[in-house]
Amino acid sequence: MMLLWRRSLAARFLMLVLLALALSQAITFLISWDERGQALHAAAKGEFVSRTSSLAILLDTTPPSLRPDILNVSGTAYTRFWTSHDGPSNPLAWQQEALTQLAKPLPGIAAKYAAYMNGQASNAVAAADPSVPPRMLDLSGSGSPFTRPAKFLYLDGAPNGMGLSVRLDDDSTWLNAAYAKVMPSAFWTAQSAISLALTALILSAIAIFGAQAIARPLRRLANAAELFGRGEAVPRLPESGPDDIRQTAEAFNRMQERLQRFVEDRTRMLAAISHDLRTPLTSLRLRAEFVQDRDLQEKMLKTIEEIQTMTEAALAFAREDAAVEETRTVDLSALVGSLCDDLEELGQNVTVSDGPKVLYRCRPDSLRRAIRNLVENAVRYGEQARVSLVRRTDSLDIVVEDAGPGIPQADMEQVFAPFFRLEQSRNRETGGVGLGLSIARAIARHHGGDIVLENRSNGLRAIIRLPLIDMAKQLAPAPVPETSPPTGLRSLPA
Incomplete structure (x- = not known):
């Protein structure tokens, strides 16, 4: 769940919607629950009085003589x-008498209904607190459902308990009624x-959309x-x-657009400078030919x-940088x-480790040039080059x-600077021009990666580290062993 929360915007949005739904429903239940209880109580009271x-x-x-039988058959599961x-003076x-009546079983009930009917009013009946006398209300008079004397009170020892006493027309008899019923309280x-x-399902569909x-x-x-970070041509977003x-x-x-324009301007400027330097260099070469001192002439040339x-x-680098190579998937x-x-x-003295087929989306010509520069540097300065392809997590x-x-x-870091050479002899055969590592x-960075240099106990390790995009599709299942020196080498004779 937490993984989805961290990685999926849709899952996070859906969880927030469902949380809002749960909170709103809880608040609605809390607000309406008291109103529901009051409505049920008012309905029960109206039915009881009626x-x-x-x-x-x-x-x-x-x-x-018929009154006892009428009273017996009028009793219900929660009324006596x-x-x-x-x-009721x-x-x-x-x-106390009302609670006693509620606790009595109803007479004349079939056996299979007796337990249910007799238990509704009596199970929750408790003794009333004698220190708190109930308040008797007079329901007779105008605006009352009774035109005769009637007294009403709430029973203290029964759930939703109510009592009512009404005087009959003979003036010597009072009809007494008691009510106790446990209201449904399932939240x-x-x-x-x-x-x-259903609400969560509908909101989830809307939230996912x-x-x-x-x-x-x-x-x-x-x-x-x-x-774009890997140097590929990207169409304009809608x-x-x-x-x-x-x-x-x-x-x-x-x-x-701004980055592309900046790179194009820089490349054109570098190409223009390199091109324009040819004319003064040719002029200097011609003038050097007229120098009489042979040693000085040789140094100048x-x-x-x-x-x-x-x-x-530099001009070749600028031309290649300006060329747009198509990105494609290669082995x-x-x-x-x-x-x-x-x-x-x-x-060249080169060894390469055998490995599984690795499909990768890149610009193969430029990537080939980068690998070649590293291999040639390894052979030039380290006498040999051992090449391997290593799969890592990312x-x-x-x-x-x-x-x-x-x-x-x-x-x-300095070795990556253009025209920087560790070899100070200025001999192009041993030191090169100084653009190999820069290029x-x-x-590598145009492919979204980088080059890492590491000193070993017996040499240098140069790594072109390329980012993995959708590893399951780009790499074969078997990883390349990360041992040094790599196993499974096949020698390429010098």
Whole structure:
């Protein structure tokens, strides 16, 4: 449940709606429960008074000898009737008599109904508190259902207990009635459960629809941001829907356009500078030819050649950076293996570990160039390169290990700077131009990853760490062992 709450906007929205429903229903029940009890009590009181009034009229019209039988058959599961010669002058004594009558079983009831009928009024009857005398109310007079003297009181020792005493027409007899009934107090009924379940089902359907309507453009924005961060061409997001969603899509589209324009301007500027440097370099080369001192001339020509080589490398980098390569799914294991085969044919000392088929969405030409730069650096400075493909929890690592001296910890980040070389001889054969790691890191970051350098006890480990997108679809089930040195190597002779 907590996992859904943290990871799913639709589940969070649905849970909040259901929580609001539960709280609103609870508050509604609490508010209406007292009103319901009062309504039931008022209805019971009206029925009790009306029944007693009708019985008094009936007794007035019948002979006194029939009254006991009429009173016996008039009793119910929660009502008792009896007559007395004295009126209710003592409310406490009358209440005690009413509780006694309620506790008596009804006469003449069939055996299978006796337990039920006799228990309704008597089970909850308790003794009244003698220290608190009940208050007797006079119901006779105008606005009352009785035109004769009548006294009403609430019974202290019975649930919802009521008592009523009405004088008959002979002026010497009083009809007494007592009522006690346990009102239904179940807070949760089958009807309430069905009503709440139907309401929750309807609200859940509405909440899921609303949450999906909100989450869909957010997922589309997240996917577009992920693709854009990996250097892929992303079409403009649809700028529609509510203001918040529409403004978010508009902001993303503007950001994408600005970043693309910035990168294009930077690339064009770098290409223009590299191109324009050719003319003065050619002019310097011509002038150097007229220098008479051979040693000075040779030094000048070497410096000019070095500058020209760096310019050509920068121009090639700018041209490649400006080119838009299509992103597609390739077998990364096959890509790494074919690259190592090519380097083996060129006499490079390279070993590569066999691994499962790994499908990955990338720009294969640029990624191949990044891997090649790392492998060539490993061979140049570490005499050999061991390449492996390692599957991790959240990344896919292309590992290149060598047996060289490694890199000082202070220069771990500096080596990625353009034209920076640890080798200080300025010899292009041993030190290169200084753009290899810069280009490799730029390519890795365009894929949403990075390059990590780690010193080992006997060499350097360079890792191209690529993010995993939908690992279940992009990787084969069997992981590549993360051992060092990697197992299952096949040697490529130098």
